[in-house]
Amino acid sequence: MSDGTFQPRIVAFFCNWCTYTAADLAGISRMSYAANVRVVRLMCSGRLDPQFVVAALRQGADGVLIGGCHPGDCHYQVGNHKALRRFTLLKRLLGQLGIEDERVRLEWIAASEGDKVQRVINEMVAQVRALGPLGLTAIPRPHGEAAAVPPCCAE
Amino acid sequence: MSKPKVGFYWCASCGGCEEAIVDLAADILGVVAAVDIVFWPCAMDFKRADVEAMADGEMAVCFVNGAVRTSEQLEMAELLRRKAGLIVAFGSCAHTGGIPGLANLYSREGVLAAAYDAAFATVNPEGMRPQTEYAAPEGTVTLPELHETVKKLDQVIPVEYYLPGCPPPVKLITGALGAILEGTLPPKGSILAPEIALCSECPRKDSKPEKLDFTAFKRPHQIIADPALCLLAQGLLCLGPSTRAGCDAPCITGNMPCTGCGGPLEGTKDLGTNALSAAASVLEATDEASIAVGLAEVPDPAGAFYRYSLPASLLYAKKGS
Amino acid sequence: MSSKVTIDPITRLEGHGKVDIFLDDSGNVERAYFQIPELRGFEKFAEGRPAEDMPQITSRICGVCPTAHHMAATKAVDALYHVDPPAAAKKVRELIYSTFFVEDHALHFFFLGGPDFVVGPHAPKAERNILGVLGKVGLEVGTEVIGLRKQMRDLISRAGGKVAHPVFGLPGGVAKALSADDQAAFIAGAKHAVEFGLFSLQLFRDLVLKNEEYVAWITSDTYTHQTYYMGMVDGDNKVNFYDGQLRVVAPDGREYLRFAPADYQRHVAEHVEPWSYIKFCYLKGIGWKGFADGAESGVYAVAPLARLNAADGMATPRAQEAYEEYFQTLGGKPVHHTLANHWARLIEMLYAAERMVELAEDPELISPDVRAIPTATPDEGIGVVEAPRGTLFHHYQSDAQGVVTRANLIVATQNNAARIAMSVDKSARGLIKAGEVNDGILNMVEMAFRAYDPCHGCATHALPGQMPIKISIYDQRHELVREIRRDGV
Ligand code: SF4
C-alpha cells in the first residue's frame, strides 16, 4: 500500500442484516477486497443519517459506500426505501457542491452476496483512486485557536 | 453599580438586522436606560478610535451582525473580540453565513465574471475588472480585496452566543438583552432561542398529521396552499420540523413555507443534510421511479437546505472554490 | 505637492462608500473618485436557484428596502413563468408596495434628510440628528413619525408575513388573500398616512421654503447637474411605482424615450470602471461619454427628483397639487437640483398614501382570487419597479424547470452612480482650494449622498442623521499628514 499510489479512504455504512453479513461472508470466504475500506455497522440502511455521510467526508473519507438489503428485503420493511429517498436527494446536493458522483454510492447487497461486496469495493476504490483525494475546502477557524475536531457521529 | 457597556456592529450585512434593533421601538428606550451603548455605527458616531482606546474586555457585550468577507471586516471583528467580554453573533449571516453565504457555491472568479462580463446589460469589451490597486492618471486608487469565501462570525473570532434569524425576531432580541441585564444567560456557546422545532409554535401545528405521506413535493407557485393546513402536509417543502423556533412562524402566517432562517436545532451537526433527511423521510415513494417523480420539484437541494447556512455546513463551500 | 485624500464613510450596502480625492501640484482637486468597495455576488448565486425563490433571496440585497427587491423579482418571475396575476393580487401587491413607500420615504425624510433640513445645515453637529429633529418639531411629532412607521411596518407584516424580508410575492399572484379585518386595518392606516403626508409637506413649507437661505442652498450650483432623468409612468404619463412604462426626459425636459421595461437592454447599459465594484449605467442610444453633464452624455438620474421630472404629473389629486407647486416654486421643469429630491420625496409619500386609500377601499382587495397557477414553460423574465431610491431592474433566465441560469440586477444606486460620482467630484472641487481642505466637505459629501438616498444603507445610518466619514490626507509617500473625522475627534 505504500508504493506511492494514492490510497483512498472509504467509509462504508452497511446494514447489519444484509450487507454487513455479506462483508463477513466475503471475509470468511477469503474473497479479498481492497483494504481501504472502514466498515461501520448500522442496524438498517434506513438508520443512515445523511449527516453521517458529510461528517465522514469532512473527517477525511475520500468516498462513502452505503449498503443495504435489496428492496423488499429490509428487516424493518421500509428502511431501505427511506435510505434511497435520502440518498437520491443527498447525491444531488453533493453534486451541487462539486463532489464527484463516484464518491458516494449506494448498493443493495444481500447476505449471500459476498462476491458483490468484493466487486463493489474494488470498483469503488479504483474509481476514487482515479479521482484523487477529496480535497474539500478547509473550514476556517479563528486565529490562535486549535482547530476543533468535528464531532464524530459515525459510531 | 455602573451600567454595562454594550456595542452593536455590522460586517457584510444587508441592514435588516439593524432595522430589527430599531424595530424594538419603545423597548429600545428601556434598553438605553439600562445599558450604556458605547458603539453603534448605525445610530451613533463611528468611533473606532474610542473602541481602540477601551481596555480589553471593557465592553460587556457586543452584538455583531453580517457575514465576513473582507479584510476590513475581519479586522473589526478581531478588535471587537478583544474589547468585548461577550460577543453575540446576531442574525443568520453572523450565525450561519446567511443568504450571502450561498456565494460559497461559486468561486470568487465566477462571482466577478457574472457581474462584469456576463451580465446582460454590461458593455465591457475590454474585459475591465475592478482592481485592488488601480493606477489612475492622478494616482493610485485602491479597493479592498474580496476573500475567496464567505465566513460566519465564529470562523474568524470565538463567539459566546448566537441570536438566530434573518433578521432575529424582536422577541428573541429583547429576551437576550433581558438575560444579559439580569445575569441569566445560559452557558457559553448557547443559541439564545428556544430548543424546540418551529412546528411546535406554528399556528398550523394541529393540522400536521402524525404520519405525513404525500407522493410528490410541490413548489410554492404550483399549488394554491390551503391557508389553514400544515404546508408540509400539502407537499410544500417546509423546514419547520428541522428549524429552531422563536419567530412565531411569520412565514407560515404569510402562507409560505419556512425556509429555515431560525437555524439548527440543538444537536444538529449539519443543518442542511439534517433538514434534507427530514424532508426525504416524509415522502411516500418506494421505488426509484416514483422517488424521482416525488423529488423532481426540489430542483435545488443545496439552495433549499443550506439557504442560510452553507458557510456553517460541514461542506463549507463548493469543492475547489 | 501631490496628495491623496481618502473619505472613507463607514457605511454598508455592498460594503460602504469611499472617496479618494487627488490634488494637483497647486493643491486643487484633480479628480475625486466615488467608490463602492464590495460586491456580494447576488447575480452569480441566483444561478441554480428556483426562479420563484428569487423574491425572497434578492430581498437580502437590502434590509432597508427589501420590499422593492421582493416586488421587482416577483414581477420578473411573473414574466418568466408567463403568468398574469388576477386583478386582486395586483391590488394587494401595489397596496403593500405603497405602504412600504410611505414607511421608507418617512424614514428617509425624517431620520435622514430631516437633520439637514429641519434642524438646518449650520446647526451644531450634536443637534444634527434625530434628537435634534425632535427638539425642533417637538416630541409629539417625533412620536408621530415613529408611530406612523410602526403602523406601516405592521401592515406590511400583516399582509406579507414579515416586514424585513417579506414572503408574499409568488409568480402569478400573492401567497395570501386579505381578510375584511386586514382591509379595515389598511384603510385606517392609509387615512393616517394621507394626513401624515399633508402634515410633512406643510412642515417642509414652513421650515424650508420660508427660509431663503435653505432655498438658495437647494438651488446652489454645487448640487446641480443637467442630466437625463428616468422614471416609471402610467398610461397618462403620471408617476407610478408598481407598473408602467419607463420614460426618459432630456436635460431640457423633453421626452427622449418611452419604453416597455422588458426592452431595457436596448436603452440602458452598464459600464465598468477599474476603481469601483459598482457599475455605472448610461443611456445606450447616447453612449458612455464619461462622467459628464449635458445632453451629449448618457448619464441619467433616477429617484424622486428624476421621477417627477420624467412624468407629467401625479395620479392622485393632492399629490398633483403639490407637484404643481413644486415646479412653480423651483422654476419649471425639469428641476436639476439634487437637493430638491427631499421635497420630491414628500410629494411621492403623499401620492403613495393617497394610492393606499384608493387600493385599500377597493372592494376587490379582499377577493380570495389572488393566484394564477403558471402552466407555460418558464424561460426569461424582466421585472421593473420604482424603488424609493429609483428604478430597479431584475432580469432572470431559466431552464425549463424554472431554475435560474443567468441573472442581472440593476439596483437604483447603479442608475444614479455616475451622477453621484459627479456630485462628489463637484463638491470636492468647490471645497478644496490650494491645498486647503475645508472640513465642510464632509457635510457636503454626506448631504449629496443623502439627497440621492443611495442604497448604501445610508438610511440605516440615519438615526443621528450623520454618516460617519473619515478623510485621510496622504502625501506622495503615502504618509498620513492629516486626518479629519466626521465626529470631530
Ligand atoms: S441575517 Fe438577514 S437581515 Fe441580518 S444582515 Fe443577514 S441577510 Fe440581513
Ligand code: SF4
Ligand atoms: S411543517 Fe411547517 S406548516 Fe407544518 S406545522 Fe411545521 S412549521 Fe407549520
Ligand code: SF4
Ligand atoms: S418561519 Fe422559518 S424562515 Fe420564516 S422567520 Fe421563522 S424560521 Fe425564518
Ligand code: FES
Ligand atoms: S435492515 Fe437492511 S436495509 Fe433495512
